[in-house]
Amino acid sequence: MAFSIVVSAEGMVQPCEQTPSDMLHLSVIDTLPSLQFNVGTVHVFRHGPPDEEAAKVIKEALAKALVPYYPLAGRIKESTQGGQAQVQVACTGEGVWFVQASAHCTLLDVNYVDGDGEPLIPHQDFLPHYPPITLGFDPVVLIKVTQFKCNGFIVGLITHHCVADGLGAAQFLNAVGELARGMQQPSIAPLWCREAIPTPPRLAYSAGDRKLPKLPAFELETGCVDISLDRINQIKQQHLQLTGRTCSTFEIVVASLWICRTRAINFVVDTEVKLMFFANGRRLLNPPLPEGFYGNCVYPLAIKASSGAISRASLSEVVTLLQKAKKRSRKDFSQWIDSGLPDPFAPYIYSNLFISEWNRLGFNQVDYGWGPPLRMIPTQGPKFPVALILALPKPNTGIRLITWSLEGTHLPYFMDEMMKIYHPF
Known part of the structure; x- marks a missing residue:
């Protein structure tokens, strides 16, 4: 049996209110070369509402969550100041890339994307694709919601590790969930607070070298x-x-x-x-x-x-x-x-x-x-x-x-x- 996923809508989700247009510094831990990569996760929900309402509810809650989490609606900016490389988050309010899709089967049909060996639908298919290069925007966060015929759904999330670690990404998703359930504000108020991370007098790596070195060809x-x-x-x-x-x-x-x-x-x-x-x-x-x-x-x-x-x-x-x-x-x-x-x-x-x-x-x-x-x-x-x-x-x-x-x-x-x-x- 062939399984397919069809994208029905895509675009930027911006904060639902005006947010600050700050330029925020990242910490020295955020900018470690070994943390300069995107992290993808796939979240499988057995139950959901009918008629692709899950995507609508999550999208509306996301716009609300991006008000207190407004740095995630910006972009990473690299510049040079005083001869030193600087990595910052430009709080532009441009938003999070959001993709809405549907699968013409049930979660049971694909064994809840579980099982031995290769899954019936590759996990990568549930991750959002990147926006067209013509937009000129590289989002910090990308989300894809795929609805199944059983009303279950899958959320695919991509975050840039330099802006949030695993605990931080989960904190953000929990805030979206709370707002989707009708709470007026997240139970945990997000704090940027990167200045609390002490900066050593000398870095063991060049401040301008934020990329992972070329890795061996492990198979x-x-x-x-x-x-x-x-x-x-x-x-x-x-x-x-x-x-x-x-x-x-x-x-x-x-x-x-x-x-x-x-x-x-x-x-x-x-x-x-x-x-x-x-x-x-x-x-x-x-x-x-x-x-x-x-x-x-x-x-x-x-x-x-x-x-x-x-x-x-x-x-x-x-x-x-x-x-x-x-x-x-x-x-x-x-x-x-x-x-x-x-x-x-x-x-x-x-x-x-x-x-x-x-x-x-x-x-x-x-x-x-x-x-x-x-x-x-x-x-x-x-x-x-x-x-x-x-x-x-x-x-x-x-x-x-x-x-x-x-x-x-x-x-x-x-x-x-x-x-x-x-x-x-």
């Missing part, structure tokens, strides 16, 4: 592992009995991923492997950032070890490494800023692995009036080894691990190793 394949809450709790109990200490779901999943990936690749003995994950720095600043801040305030926690040590390690041993790294987070955060914010991903090599936890960002709470999403699907960002931790699609409970961190020859061995841990029987 990374998609891997997906679903992990039940029952199995996670069993492993937590085993760790407690063995060490006398509790551990988190995140620590278990990350430890197993690092061990299994290292074993699958089978690095040359004593190859250095590095694990990196972003921690929320909002509470680590003094004073902490206020509620409502939606910019980037993340920093990389990194753990280095030899490939042989990680391949031979038990889950509990690697969990302990993670816990030690998290305990030194406040100190490491200060040192990272003081040292000029060196690129957290460099060098861009196969032995380095980056992990991001997405199931706590707040996307699963967005409600436009017909209930929260069934699931949220990330689309691949930068082309270096990365893994994302998400929640299993409802009504299941547990974790879905999606990884673009292994080349094709290594992926089957990785899946086998993960199955030994999470599906041993």
Whole structure:
């Protein structure tokens, strides 16, 4: 059966009221070269109103949300002042690119865009295309709403990472949802507040070099592992009995991923492997950032070890490494800023692995009036080894691990190793 998506309308959605025409500075974290990319996510809602009303409701709420979130209706501007490169947001009020579409099938027909292997409709088809170059406008935010015959719908979102991190993007969508449900204003007032991020006296990278360096030609394949809450709790109990200490779901999943990936690749003995994950720095600043801040305030926690040590390690041993790294987070955060914010991903090599936890960002709470999403699907960002931790699609409970961190020859061995841990029987 062939499935198609038809675009019925597209255009800019502007703030519904007059907004300031400021020129706002971004923080030094916002302008990190490794954060200069667009992030795409797909949000699947099982229930919605008939006759494509979801798009209409969301579009009207979006125009209201862009009043307090007016920087998102502007554009990113690069300039040179005093011989120094400056990156700012010009608050032009030009708006967000909005696409309305329909699919001539039900969500059930396409298995709620879920399943093993390639989905029946590629995830990219639910993301908005960019506006015609003739408009001369590169939006900070793009949204596409696709209505299905069952009245369910999918929201495709693209945001530029330098203006909002994952927590910030989820905060914005939740504000749109609240206004769609009839609230007069968002429950959390957005704050720009980028000046609260300390600027180091010297940057570890050139202020004029905001682009990612040319990346190696990795041929990374998609891997997906679903992990039940029952199995996670069993492993937590085993760790407690063995060490006398509790551990988190995140620590278990990350430890197993690092061990299994290292074993699958089978690095040359004593190859250095590095694990990196972003921690929320909002509470680590003094004073902490206020509620409502939606910019980037993340920093990389990194753990280095030899490939042989990680391949031979038990889950509990690697969990302990993670816990030690998290305990030194406040100190490491200060040192990272003081040292000029060196690129957290460099060098861009196969032995380095980056992990991001997405199931706590707040996307699963967005409600436009017909209930929260069934699931949220990330689309691949930068082309270096990365893994994302998400929640299993409802009504299941547990974790879905999606990884673009292994080349094709290594992926089957990785899946086998993960199955030994999470599906041993």
